[in-house]
Amino acid sequence: MSCLRRTGLLQAAPWLACAAWLAAPPAGFAQNGALPYDERISWLSYNADHPAGRNWSLHFDGSYRPMYGAPWRQWLVRPGANYQFSPRWQLSLTYSYFSVHPNGLRDPDGVVGEHRLHQQVEYSHPLGRNTMRHRFRMEERWLSSPWREGEPRAWRWQDRPRYMLRVDRPFRDSSGRPRPVTLTFYDEILVSFASPAASAFEQNRLYAGINWRFSRHFSFDAGAFHMAFRPQNGGRLEHNIIFVTLLRNQTPLKDLFAWLRRR
Numbered sequence: 047m048s049c050l051r052r053t054g055l056l057q058a059a060p061w062l063a064c065a066a067w068l069a070a071p072p073a074g075f076a077q078n079g080a081l082p083y084d085e086r087i088s089w090l091s092y093n094a095d096h097p098a099g100r101n102w103s104l105h106f107d108g109s110y111r112p113m114y115g116a117p118w119r120q121w122l123v124r125p126g127a128n129y130q131f132s133p134r135w136q137l138s139l140t141y142s143y144f145s146v147h148p149n150g151l152r153d154p155d156g157v158v159g160e161h162r163l164h165q166q167v168e169y170s171h172p173l174g175r176n177t178m179r180h181r182f183r184m185e186e187r188w189l190s191s192p193w194r195e196g197e198p199r200a201w202r203w204q205d206r207p208r209y210m211l212r213v214d215r216p217f218r219d220s221s222g223r224p225r226p227v228t229l230t231f232y233d234e235i236l237v238s239f240a241s242p243a244a245s246a247f248e249q250n251r252l253y254a255g256i257n258w259r260f261s262r263h264f265s266f267d268a269g270a271f272h273m274a275f276r277p278q279n280g281g282r283l284e285h286n287i288i289f290v291t292l293l294r295n296q297t298p299l300k301d302l303f304a305w306l307r308r309r
Contacts, residue, residue, distance in 0.1 A: 210234035267292035
């Protein structure tokens with residue numbers, strides 16, 4: 047087992063090094079006014095799905111999202127629940143609250159609060175040696191007016207459907223058995239209803255990265271995606287680069303409680 051883990055780590059090392067290099071380019075690179083993107087942002091994230099029975103699991107994810115070369119920061123905390131009603135189908139329900147920038151990420155005065163619910167269905171199936179995942183998510187968003195001293199906040203409601211097509215391709219040994227390292231690619235499109243933007247299109251996210259499973263219940267993701275983003279209040283299309291580092295935890299709830307009791 048230790049040999050397999052070392053082999054998986056050796057396979058993952060070049061990809062992890064590449065992701066680290068992309069996430070921290072030289073300081074002078076960010077000062078070039080002719081860059082082919084608008085912003086660089088890091089998503090430092092944690093994602094947990096704790097099985098709580100035969101079909102149910104508790105979900106929690108959170109992330110810290112700083113922007114390179116700017117004071118802009120965003121925190122996201124999102125609890126929820128999953129129901130696995132077959133090996134290939136899963137339903138999810140979550141809630142989150144955070145700040146958004148309807149006028150674009152560089153507008154410090156346009157920050158508004160948002161309450162968000164989402165319902166999600168995910169279907170996965172094999173395709174050759176790959177795993178295909180289809181994720182449809184419907185979000186109900188309650189967006190506030192910008193904060194102004196002495197004025198009450200007004201809230202408006204917006205629906206946002208999202209669809210993701212994802213491909214996971216594991217590394218394999220000479221006998222065809224999967225290694226603990228997996229290549230991941232996905233494309234996700236987000237559209238919005240009841241938006242004053244010029245069209246219903248809001249975002250497209252094109253991602254490439256790796257996943258390294260380093261223990262039974264824990265794995266690590268590193269990658270980046272290009273985000274084509276149209277501000278909710280209209281304006282030109284922004285092109286942002288997002289660097290993702292993600293720790294995943296799938297420890298069963300009973301094992302998690304047992305570990306906490308021992309502490």
